Amino acid sequence: MIRPAIEIHDLTVAYREKPVLWDIDAVIPVGSLCAIVGPNGAGKSTLLSAILGTIRPASGWLKIFDKPLESSEELIGFVPQRESVDWDFPVEVLDVVLMGTYSQLGWFRRPGKAQRDWAMECLEAVGMTDLRQRQVGELSGGQQQRVFIARALAQDSQLILMDEPFAGVDAATEEAIRTVLEDLKKKGRTVVLVHHDLQTIEQFFDHVLLLNLRLVAAGPTSETFTRENLMRTYGGRLTLLDEAAEAVRRIRTGRTRIGRELE
């Protein structure tokens, strides 16, 4: 049996009363390069947040390397969506990458030479050492993305989550991210990333997780990434969801046909 890096059981996540993820069961094995695929609003980013532990699930549990998430000591590397921060923030590239070392420093300690050297190594991996002193707002979008990748590398964790790292980046950045992913795979790290480009899935990822509020399918790419599963993830989504939403609304407002007949 393959050792799981992430084990998700009966996971439901809701914002206020509205569920955004419903009854997810999945296992992502150690050392896999796993893509989370699904239409907009399918709950992909929410799933990442649940794995990170930044939002609390309404029900269900998660295990990271065989330990319950709450008691896990494992540091999870994280690359957020680029738009999630204010890039006009007065901070330099190297300072952002150094944030990846914060968790091992503990209270009050500042990053020293060892951390700085390590951060430079991580910048090197994405080809950005020359720009280490730039203010982050002066970088191009792709370069900003690479800074985030370098920061995740600096965390040096066994499990790394990335939220759409390929979204809107230039060719050089795409190439850099691919190299990083290959390196991580060689080192046996587990990488889970939200991905939009269906064309490249089969080429790069050995595992996929098809998501649309519920889990449609999860498993090795060769078996799971099928036309049929994709249809179930994307196709007919609008009509199905609209019907369901309409039905719920009718029940809530007490205007179901049955209700009316009873009146």
Add this chain to the structure above:
Amino acid sequence: MISPNTLVILLGTTALGTCCGIIGALMLLRRRALLADAIAHSTLPGICIAFLLANSRSVVALGTGALVSALVAAALVAWLPRVSRIRKDAATACVLGVMFGAGIALVGLIQRSGSGGSAAGLDGLLLGRTAGMLRSEALIFGCAAIVMSLIVFALRKELLVSCFDPRFGTSSRIPTRSIDLLQTSLLAVTIVIALPAVGVVLTAALVVIPAASARFWTDRFDSLLRISALLGAGSGILGTLISTSHPDLPAGPVIVLSATGFFAVSLLLAPRRGLLSRHLLARSRSRKRTIRHLLDAILDAQLQGQMQIAIAQIPESAHCTDLRSIEYSVQSGWVRREGDLISLTETGRIRATRARKALEIWREWLTSEASIDRDLIDLDEVEIEKILSPELIDTLQRSIDERERS
């Protein structure tokens, strides 16, 4: 001559300016400047209730009242958006309005109920009054400034990550929630301290303005905090000096106006980000562009065998800016002028050729890299040669040559 009394006041206002500057920079970076306004206005009902309960104007009583109602306001602002559909900005505005309204009503009530002389002091809280500052108060302010600087120094990395990317902070086990709480508490304490000097209405301005001014001068986190603290302290000093020499002027508005003065200077004169330097940069760019067109036009003529051309002959694009650019080019030694005829000097020819080549290569690069920053399109030859590596320039040149041959 500065009297000992003034010295005490100076120490006090400098310290509180420093506090305001530091916490203001942090709030600005979290995009919560408005929270400072809401908290400052919300202290008023707390002060009035404390006055009614304790029936005294002692700093401790009123300060405690102010702090409690500031924290209640901060809690409400954080809580409302979580339990309802109200957004954060709306919640902030609501809390500000309701609390300040309640405060003003209470002030009216107290004044009419005729507590007389002791109630008069509450008026001072609205606009601030530094004149009566005691030595002990000034000392408290000084200590607060030192403690706050120490906290910010010790928690630099925690504050940095929770301001820049709190979600990442949480994921790497930095307790961003607690840092958030700490930051809000520091804000509340700062505002309460600043109240007697600057007043309920304008304290928020002293928190926000130095930080906003500091942003013009730097792109670094640490320098932003430092400059903001300095500007806050400077506003305190300047405001105090002005208001002690003109007793009719209330201290609060004068301190805030001093801060605004610093802001105006920053807005206009700051290097790179200031209006003046941006204007100058734009002008020098446009001059460079015109001269490039001019030299290019003469070079064109030269390549067609015409060594001198008449000014009137220069195509529209280069001629658009009158004779000043020709004048400038003559002075810079790029162009020789004989009456109405102009020609390129040797340096001018080299410059024009270089620019032409660089731009051709740049265009090639832009076509091959379809997605590129808009900031990067309008460059001159020096910048282009800096950005593109020599190998890349060779490659691009080869692809240009190939296209021309075919």
